Amino acid sequence: MPKVPQISDAEWEVMNVLWESSPRAATEVADELCGRMKWHPKTVKTLLGRLVKKGALRYREEGNRYLYTPAFPRDRFVAVESRSFIERVFGGKATPALVHMVETMDLTEEDLRELRAILDRRQKEESK
Numbered sequence: 001m002p003k004v005p006q007i008s009d010a011e012w013e014v015m016n017v018l019w020e021s022s023p024r025a026a027t028e029v030a031d032e033l034c035g036r037m038k039w040h041p042k043t044v045k046t047l048l049g050r051l052v053k054k055g056a057l058r059y060r061e062e063g064n065r066y067l068y069t070p071a072f073p074r075d076r077f078v079a080v081e082s083r084s085f086i087e088r089v090f091g092g093k094a095t096p097a098l099v100h101m102v103e104t105m106d107l108t109e110e111d112l113r114e115l116r117a118i119l120d121r122r123q124k125e126e127s128k
Contacts, residue, residue: 004072004080005054012077013037014047015056019074023060023067 007015017029030044048068051057056077059066090097102115 002055002071004076005056006080006084007051007054007056007077010043011047011051011056014044014051015070015074015077018057018068018070023069025065025067027065029068 013033014029017032018024026045026048027041029048030039030041033039033044034041048057048059048066052059052068056071057068058071059068061067086092086094086097090100107115
């Protein structure tokens, strides 16, 4: 299985647009990001090129334009980034990371129910 490349914060913005809807032409991606991020279209095209070079995006030619598609689903990037964050900030220990998130984030009752359900399910799986 190919390795998910590390991407910058700006590259995350580009990827999020393409995870939302793809394939998309560079001009479509630029139209969305230039308005929201106040970027120049050349900046978006540079980021698209970097992401292709890193292997995070694929493209195909259609007429006189390129259509871009993510090479990996979003959840693969999230898993890599989450693990990297926990390694760097919490020494690789999940419990302090989870405790920090639960104690500092605004969680709704629904969020708390979902967390309890996940923990209960994991506990049942571990006891088998």
